[in-house]
Amino acid sequence: MTQTFTPTWTPPPFPGTSLLGLDASTLLELGDAVDQGFQSAALEGLARHLGMTLGQMLALLGVSESTYHSRRRSGRPLSADDSAALYHLARVTEAAEQYFTDPAEAHRWLSAPRVTFGNRTPLQFALLPGGAEYVTAVLGRLEHGVYV
Structure with missing residues (x-):
């Protein structure tokens, strides 16, 4: 007798994807979405x-308004690089909201320059290579009482 396995657990969305309106629960799905480019609604939704x-x-x-509006008018998605950068912003936003629990407080923290990030805002720092990982690591340290 052959038995088939039917999973009863659905993996949660990959961190940051829900803020962008993406349905990705694995790194491969996220990578595919980034390669295809996010729609302008993802950028506009995160800004709001x-x-x-x-x-x-x-x-x-670092995207010019004329380039953005040209892409939007023609229905083309964001570039893969811009989509990856947008994902990093969404990921640190979600991490900050989980730490602070009050979204307004999290957004203030993300938008204020911090010495920890070289007097950049956490959002600006998240766009540097490895920056999003560092911002989320700092939030993890804060959560465990390790002040940086």
Whole structure:
């Protein structure tokens, strides 16, 4: 008799993906979504979530408004690099919201320059190579009472 295994547990969404409206529960699914490029709605939604204007979000990402609006009008997704950067912002936003529990407090923390991050904001630092990992590590240390 052959038995088939039917999983009863659904993996949670990959960290940060729910803020972007993505349905990715594995790193491979996330990688595929980044390679294909996120839709402009993901960028606009995260900007709204953080209380930023579209212009502020584009400046943070280093994307010109004309390039963004041209892509949006033609229905083309963000580039893979811009999508990856946006994912890093979503991941640190989710981590900060989990630590602070009050989203407004988390957003203030993410938007204020910190000595720990070389007088950059955590959002700016998250866009550096390895920056998102470091920001989430700092939040983990804070959670365990290790002040940096």
